[in-house]
Amino acid sequence: MSERRAAPTVGQVVLGKRLQELREAAGLSREEAARVLRVASATVRRMEMAEVALKIPYVQVLLATYGAAGEEQAAFVRLAEEANQPGWWQRFHDVLPDWFSLYVSLEGAARIVRSYEPHFVPGLLQTEAYARAVLEAGTIGRTGPGTTERHVSLRMARQRLLEREDPPHLWVIMDETVLRRPVSVDGAVMRDQLDRLLEYADRDRVTLQLAEFAAGPHPGTYAPFTLFRFAEPELPDMVFTEYLTGALYLDSRQEVSTHLEVLDHMTARASSARRTRQVLREYRGTL
DSSP: OOOBOSSOOHHHHHHHHHHHHHHHHTTOOHHHHHHHHTSOHHHHHHHHTTSBOOOHHHHHHHHHHTTOOHHHHHHHHHHHHHHTSOOGGGGGTTTSOHHHHHHHHHHHHOSEEEEEESSSOOGGGOOHHHHHHHIIIIITOSOOHHHHHHHHHHHHHHGGGGGSSSOOEEEEEEETHHHHSOOOSOHHHHHHHHHHHHHHHTSTTEEEEEEOGGGOOOTTTTOOEEEEEOSOTTSOOEEEEEETTEEEEEOOHHHHHHHHHHHHHHHHHSOOHHHHHHHHHHHHHTO
């Protein structure tokens, strides 16, 4: 049986979809592919759904069965070996929930990250003190000081993404509630956080918009969510939305299109990036 993993990497997701496409193009069912491997059909399904690592001998047999050309087979195997390597975030496995591991992988591979945040500054833009205050408030459940510090370290490590030579475009719409809700009795925490937001707002590949109260309700008021867009044509846009004990990853065309339409409506109604910088500076002056 293929080796289980806590969470797939983006490479495994892409290659799993490609395996499914090759199988379907060859006119084979999962059951037929499984008979070639002499395994249960569930094993083929798990490989295609990136629920397990891609076992190289199985991949080689399937590619030959599906009629993939020799060059494609060699390239696929090479990519599968790379995709099976654990991501940097695996060193935080002690505090990283399985359902969030894929998020970190998607975040690191995306070319565009668009999100709506109704409660807090997004993790990629948080200062260490702000992140600690939010985590200590219990938003990750019952934890001790040591666990909280591990979560803070993970969040700070994720932020290296924005310091890469070619970072993704981060486009965030924050509700005004993010500014109004205090996260600490220490006023310096929010002042420093606003300074950090203003710093990022001046970057070419960061767009910040504020959904101000005065603009009224908008179609994204249900829950926070993030939309990932990738350079790889094999990987479609994906949407992440979180709830108290887990998360959903949506990739069906209808669900993604609905979230994209909501983001576009919110973008049009939210304050412009220029107006957002002005509001941030004004609010910073009141603290």
